[in-house]
Amino acid sequence: MVEIFPKLISTLPITLSIILTSAILGLILSIIITALRIKKIKFLSPILEAYISFMRSIPILLLLFIVYYGLPVFFSLLNMNMNDLSAIVSAMITLIIFNGAYLSEILRPAYLAVEKGQHEAADSLGYTPFAKFKKIIIPQMTPIALPGLGNAVIYLIHDTSLVFTIGIVDIMGKANLIMASSYGENKVEVFLTIALIYWGVCLLSDRFIKLCENHTYLRKIENKRTFSSKTSQLSHKFNKRNIKSNLD
Amino acid sequence: MFDFKVLLESIIDIATVVPKTLALAIFILLLSLLMGAVIALIQQYKVPLLSQIIKVLQSFLRGTPNVVLLFLMYYALPEILTFFTGILGIEFDANSLNPIVTVILTFSISYSVFQSEIIRGSILSIEKGQIEAAQSLGFSFWQTFRRVIIPQALVAAFPDIINSLMVVIKALSLAYLITVVDILGQAKMVGALSYRYLEAFIGAALIYWLIGAVLTFISNRFELKLRRGFH
Numbered sequence: 172m173v174e175i176f177p178k179l180i181s182t183l184p185i186t187l188s189i190i191l192t193s194a195i196l197g198l199i200l201s202i203i204i205t206a207l208r209i210k211k212i213k214f215l216s217p218i219l220e221a222y223i224s225f226m227r228s229i230p231i232l233l234l235l236f237i238v239y240y241g242l243p244v245f246f247s248l249l250n251m252n253m254n255d256l257s258a259i260v261s262a263m264i265t266l267i268i269f270n271g272a273y274l275s276e277i278l279r280p281a282y283l284a285v286e287k288g289q290h291e292a293a294d295s296l297g298y299t300p301f302a303k304f305k306k307i308i309i310p311q312m313t314p315i316a317l318p319g320l321g322n323a324v325i326y327l328i329h330d331t332s333l334v335f336t337i338g339i340v341d342i343m344g345k346a347n348l349i350m351a352s353s354y355g356e357n358k359v360e361v362f363l364t365i366a367l368i369y370w371g372v373c374l375l376s377d378r379f380i381k382l383c384e385n386h387t388y389l390r391k392i393e394n395k396r397t398f399s400s401k402t403s404q405l406s407h408k409f410n411k412r413n414i415k416s417n418l419d
Numbered sequence: 420m421f422d423f424k425v426l427l428e429s430i431i432d433i434a435t436v437v438p439k440t441l442a443l444a445i446f447i448l449l450l451s452l453l454m455g456a457v458i459a460l461i462q463q464y465k466v467p468l469l470s471q472i473i474k475v476l477q478s479f480l481r482g483t484p485n486v487v488l489l490f491l492m493y494y495a496l497p498e499i500l501t502f503f504t505g506i507l508g509i510e511f512d513a514n515s516l517n518p519i520v521t522v523i524l525t526f527s528i529s530y531s532v533f534q535s536e537i538i539r540g541s542i543l544s545i546e547k548g549q550i551e552a553a554q555s556l557g558f559s560f561w562q563t564f565r566r567v568i569i570p571q572a573l574v575a576a577f578p579d580i581i582n583s584l585m586v587v588i589k590a591l592s593l594a595y596l597i598t599v600v601d602i603l604g605q606a607k608m609v610g611a612l613s614y615r616y617l618e619a620f621i622g623a624a625l626i627y628w629l630i631g632a633v634l635t636f637i638s639n640r641f642e643l644k645l646r647r648g649f650h
Contacts, residue, residue, distance in 0.1 A: 224628070224631065224632065224635070225624070225628055227631060228585065228589075228627050228628050228630065228631020228632065229589070229624045229627040229628060229631075230589040230590070230592035230593075230603065230627065231589075232592045232593065232603060233592060233603055233606075233620060233623055233624055233627065234624075236607075236616070236620045237617070237620045237621060237624060240616045240617045240620065241617050241620075241621075244421060244617060325481065325482070328484075329483075329484040329485065330484075332484035332486050332487060333484075333486060333593075336596075343486065343487070358490075358494040359491065359494050359495045359498065362487055362490045362491040362494060362495075363491060363495075365487050366479070366483045366487045366488070366491060369482055369483050369484055369487060370478070370479055370482035370483055371482075372482075373481065373482030373483075374478070374482060
């Protein structure tokens with residue numbers, strides 16, 4: 172297990188680069204999609220709903236295959252030669268379009284959860300749309316959306332473990348190579364090591380999301396409240412004890 | 420490049436494994452619900468040692484991808500079984516274990532911790548007054564459980580259960596990696612026969628989409644019906 176670990180961890184940069192690229196670009200795509208869905212444009216919204224339901228109901232592995240085999244065909248219809256599109260790019264495209272749909276399902280309820288009165292109040296105070304969005308809407312959206320986003324990051328990390336099926340040498344691909352070179356010995360140790368690596372990565376990302384959650388305005392208010400309620404509880408206890416001691 | 424006739428043919432070919440996939444998914448769902456109920460009970464009553472083990476297991480299963488778990492079980496299960504059967508002295512060739520058993524076990528275990536959350540949430544969502552009312556009417560524990568708690572918890576949990584059925588169906592697409600043929604595995608085989616992978620995969624995607632749409636429809640329809648029935 173100790174011998175395998177450095178070999179497997181050396182492929183982590185590939186996985187991490189896929190995760191980071193598709194997380195950031197997927198978030199941008201999902202923001203665009205959410206904005207378009209909220210605006211309710213006549214012909215675009217049924218298409219977007221179909222896109223979301225399609226992405227929600229097909230497995231990521233299938234989407235990966237469709238993009239990998241389908242993109243060259245799609246580009247050849249446009250008279251572009253993309254036959255040497257690398258597997259990593261198609262993996263990234265897959266995860267971006269998948270996450271665009273998934274994250275928009277998290278962001279839209281979060282946006283809709285902000286009360287209408289907040290919009291009206293901001294408008295009546297003369298905020299520009301951009302300032303309103305930045306100072307009023309986003310701070311209220313983040314505490315609602317963050318737990319969902321944290322889950323999405325975990326699922327994204329899980330999904331990147333599938334990219335070995337289209338020939339990318341990530342951790343799983345490396346594991347297959349190691350097993351092939353050792354004639355299929357110590358398979359259990361290899362996969363146990365991989366499981367531990369993924370567990371570690373997921374725990375780290377969980378920590379990161381918790382850290383973000385502690386910086387939202389809601390949590391700050393909550394902390395203040397719990398602090399004050401704790402002190403009040405303490406004083407309450409203290410008083411009770413005093414009364415009791417008086418009674419004694 | 421893209422042939423609609425091939426697409427239609429491959430959809431028909433792939434549709435033959437849909438019943439098998441659905442049956443497998445429902446079986447896994449029921450098994451994981453059963454295990455989830457046990458886990459929820461253990462957590463509710465805070466059984467010492469077991470509840471700590473389950474906490475670690477929960478974190479592990481949340482942090483590990485299904486593929487890794489599947490391969491881990493695929494390679495480790497025969498060794499574990501030979502170990503136990505060796506102790507008990509039973510003649511059993513663990514290497515001839517059917518991969519379907521591995522798939523069922525892996526997904527049941529990995530989803531049981533999520534189902535336990537659903538079950539816990541749905542039981543906690545029942546008002547205390549309901550149980551008190553049942554007790555004041557002289558219901559026994561089992562009567563309360565069967566006539567008051569279960570009907571209401573089921574309504575609360577129904578959308579989540581349908582959703583997790585969809586999740587299990589999607590997760591079964593990994594089963595082809597250990598030679599169990601489901602919708603995706605069949606698509607891969609159909610594609611390999613005709614060298615037309617794209618049509619086969621798009622056919623499979625359409626089938627998955629249809630299943631997803633039907634399940635969403637069922638969820639919405641029956642949720643309304645169940646709600647009406649009990650209020």
